[in-house]
Amino acid sequence: MQESAPRVTDDPKHLGVQAAVAAALEMIPPDSIIGLGSGRASMEFVRGLGARVKQGFRVRGVPTSQITADLATELGIPLTTLAQAGQLALTVDGADEVDPNLDLIKGLGGALVREKIVAASSDRLIIVAGEEKWVETLGDHGVLPVEVGPFGAALCSRRLAALGCVPKPRGKNGSPFVTDNHNIILDCQITTLAKPADLEREILAIPGVLGTGLFLKMAHTVLIYHETGVTKHERSKS
Numbered sequence: 187m188q189e190s191a192p193r194v195t196d197d198p199k200h201l202g203v204q205a206a207v208a209a210a211l212e213m214i215p216p217d218s219i220i221g222l223g224s225g226r227a228s229m230e231f232v233r234g235l236g237a238r239v240k241q242g243f244r245v246r247g248v249p250t251s252q253i254t255a256d257l258a259t260e261l262g263i264p265l266t267t268l269a270q271a272g273q274l275a276l277t278v279d280g281a282d283e284v285d286p287n288l289d290l291i292k293g294l295g296g297a298l299v300r301e302k303i304v305a306a307s308s309d310r311l312i313i314v315a316g317e318e319k320w321v322e323t324l325g326d327h328g329v330l331p332v333e334v335g336p337f338g339a340a341l342c343s344r345r346l347a348a349l350g351c352v353p354k355p356r357g358k359n360g361s362p363f364v365t366d367n368h369n370i371i372l373d374c375q376i377t378t379l380a381k382p383a384d385l386e387r388e389i390l391a392i393p394g395v396l397g398t399g400l401f402l403k404m405a406h407t408v409l410i411y412h413e414t415g416v417t418k419h420e421r422s423k424s
Contacts, residue, residue: 202411203227206314207234209409209416210278213312217244219271221304222258223279224251224297227314227411231278236261248274250304251297252366268307276310281408282329282399283321284313288408288421289382291324293331293399296356296365302397305404313408320410324400325379331356331399332372338394339370345392349385351376369396 207230214220214235222232232247232254239245239262246264248271249255258265268274279301283291290313292298305311321327330351334342339355346353351374356363362370379385386400408419 202316202413202415203230203314204234205416206409206411207231209418210312210314211235211238213276213310213407214245214278215275218275219246219248219266221274221277221279221308222247222249222254222263223277223301223304224249224254225280225295227280227316228254228278229257231314232257232263233261236263239263246271248304248307250277250279250300251295254297268304272307274304274308276312277305277308278312278314279305281313281315281319281401281405283324283327284315284319284405284408284410285321285324288313288405288419289324289403290401290405291327291330291399292401293333293371294329296331296363296371298331298371298399299333299365299367299369299397302401302404305401310406311401311404313405315408315410317410317412323378323380324382325376328375328377330374330376332374332389333365333367333369333396333398334372335369335394335396339372342392342394343372346372346374346389349388351385351389367396 246266281290282294343353353372356371410417
């Protein structure tokens with residue numbers, strides 16, 4: 187199950203977070219269906235969206251995790267499923283690493299496969315992340331989450347290690363972390379990635395791997411917040 191995300195309002199960058207959330211909210215078309223991400227920044231966005239909905243703003247959401255769904259329901263945000271929605275106007279989500287090409291590593295919250303499916307179903311992916319998530323090269327923080335089916339975990343672990351991605355099953359007190367898809371997460375120890383697309387192809391070729399935390403060429407807008415504000419980055423259309 188997903189772990190509960192703490193309130194971003196406890197963060198010293200609260201003003202910056204709120205500026206980023208406000209900027210993301212301004213990008214939402216009225217009467218649209220949008221993807222709702224998971225994690226700290228995404229939870230703050232959902233809270234901001236809930237306040238807009240309470241004021242009469244019309245929107246429906248497709249959540250990427252049960253925790254997101256629970257919070258959205260609590261705040262009165264109407265929800266639908268991806269099957270019912272089809273193509274989404276946009277998704278707002280967070281990230282664990284963002285490089286200058288706006289490529290991402292995600293998944294420390296444990297919802298990476300659902301997040302990638304929802305993002306791929308969206309016309310735009312908007313990322314809200316703190317300045318500490320900005321890196322010069324993907325892999326700078328040293329962890330790449332990989333979601334695998336439990337039956338294939340042993341094989342996946344051996345093959346990942348052979349690729350130089352030393353895996354460690356995510357868990358607490360001896361119990362494995364189980365995703366909303368009933369899979370497990372292997373947190374792979376990595377170094378900076380010179381060729382992330384090549385590594386992703388190799389990892390996805392392993393039987394039992396369901397998805398990686400590499401989100402390459404997916405983000406369209408990244409809002410990086412800091413203590414006093416937000417910096418907006420847009421992917422080049424070329």
